[in-house]
Amino acid sequence: MNASAPQQSNSTPLCYSINSPPFTYNHPIASAYYSSIFTLLGLPSNLIAFIVLIKSFKEARSRSRSFFLIFLGGLVVTDFMGLLVTGCITVSFHITHFNWRNLDPHCHFCNFMGMSMVFYGLCPLMLGAAMAVERFTGINCPFTRTSSQTKGRPISMVLLVWFTAGCVALLPLMGVGGYHIQKPGSWCFFLISYKGNDQIFSLIFSVVGLTSIAVSFLLNTVSVVTLIRVCCGQDRTQRRRDHEVEMMVQLILIMVIASICWCPLLIFIAQTVLSEADLQVRYLLLWLRFATWNQILDPWVYILFRRSVLRRISPRSDWSRSSIMTLYPTLRETIRRLTSSSLELGEMDEMGKSNVTAPPTLKP
Template sequence: MWPNASSLGPCFRPMNITLEERRLIASPWFAASFCLVGLASNLLALSVLMGARQSSSQSRSSFLTFLCGLVLTDFMGLLVTGAIVVTQHFVLFEWQAVDPGCSLCHFMGVIMVFFGLCPLLLGAAMASERFLGITRPFSRPATASQRRAWTTVGLVWASALALGLLPLLGVGHYTVQYPGSWCFLTLGTDPGDVAFGLLFALLGSVSVGMSFLLNTISVATLCHVYHGQATAQQRPRDCEVEMMVQLMGIMVVASICWMPLLFWAGPQLCTDVPESGEFTEVLPLINIIGLLELLFFHF
């Protein structure tokens, strides 16, 4: 039985799409296979990282702790969001009938923002950790590095979750997005939507920009020391170079996957909500590709 329009929650808006069009947009088998490959890659990456942490130095152990936090975040992101999206593609349920009160939509909106921002924030935290480790190696106690790393990961998770909960407190809205299989923040002209969208885009952009700046300085410092007149003991070890290569790769992948979305969202916040879905149907794929590519790079 369909609920009355007046009883529907605030997450619904007009969407001109037929059932046949929804079937043609994405294959449920493709979505399921993509998520399964990502989950398997995450589990393999976690096992490799846990083994590497047992025999690593203090500085590398701290870096691997951040990587573990990033991989764990990616795993949970694929598991939770994939379960909802894949189920929708297989069943093709009507969101209005299944979730008239918008509880599921609000939950998915929160986790989309949470798992979307966490990789960018963790990338910035990793860049900061390597920047301090390379430019000021004696400014912090080595014994506290691993504990501090897990504390930082926890703060990143808490910050991303706090931001994701803002629409539930009245700042912005989560709405069902084209083609009706997922929920995300609303790009509209309402002051709350504009404030929340700009905060999301600004935080993501600042994280990527901070990673780029700190990684550039760290690489320049390593090159200067390596090619300078330093003694063999003062020159960077192979593990430091390896960590910077990994970090630069993570930064490049995150920039490619997220900056187009973040730059696109800003101008859209000052215009009417798009009706065609030309770009909105690509957003879940951008999110999953970004998470999956980060995982594959860890190897």
């Protein structure tokens, strides 16, 4: 552990070497109401989404739908546990105002919370990238899916994401960076600094998060373009793709929410480290609140943006037709006209060819 060397020369543990409680930081962004509200909103939302996912998984008929629901289940479980672990610690501090140095003299509790912040922060972003890879493969390379592929594949990918995020979270305990108590004293996080190993770990966290968002954006864009071509194509014998469009809409919304919530914090960390500027605590807390909204809004994407829910919201719409183009009458009418015009041209060409008679042959 990287705390052993500093403790030999100094009695102050590593997590208290930069900031030592108690703190006098009283900025409004550090109010206890934020942690309480986020926890109370996020936990029931993820629990409801998990129940809905279990019901939908039992009713799923297609393999691609089952795979997607497994990824969503991993995302909901991750968000729920992240809010539960970090929220309980933060809310408990604001209620009891315990002294970290008396409660945790050897930094074990602080390291656990710091690891939780990193692990549950990176997992949603990496799971979003894994879902984008799965949908990209399913839409653009359907022949790579064989009948022998089982539900163990998405489960393995979710476990791989958890393992990778856990390895990144363990790096500060191996000497790359370190977890420290943060103002106002209610949470622990890695030290955002341009010095030594702290700079390396800060860049690792930021680059992994931004790369996951970039991969999601790139693959989802290609998948959406491919899906639009399929849905708007002139071939009327194509298989139904409504469920794939529904999954892509949910995945796009998850990606947009993750980008809005996490990009400010990830860019702020990279900018602070690369510019060698002093850490602005109020901005760190502000962007951290933005990132927390990701765990609250993710479950509502699946709770609300489902065809069964949309039927109840807009019962007059024709949700029974197999084509997703029924949602867009203007676009559907335009495609119908283009299709009919191309068919008329094809029929005229065939008639012209039939009118051209072959030269008469002499009969014996």
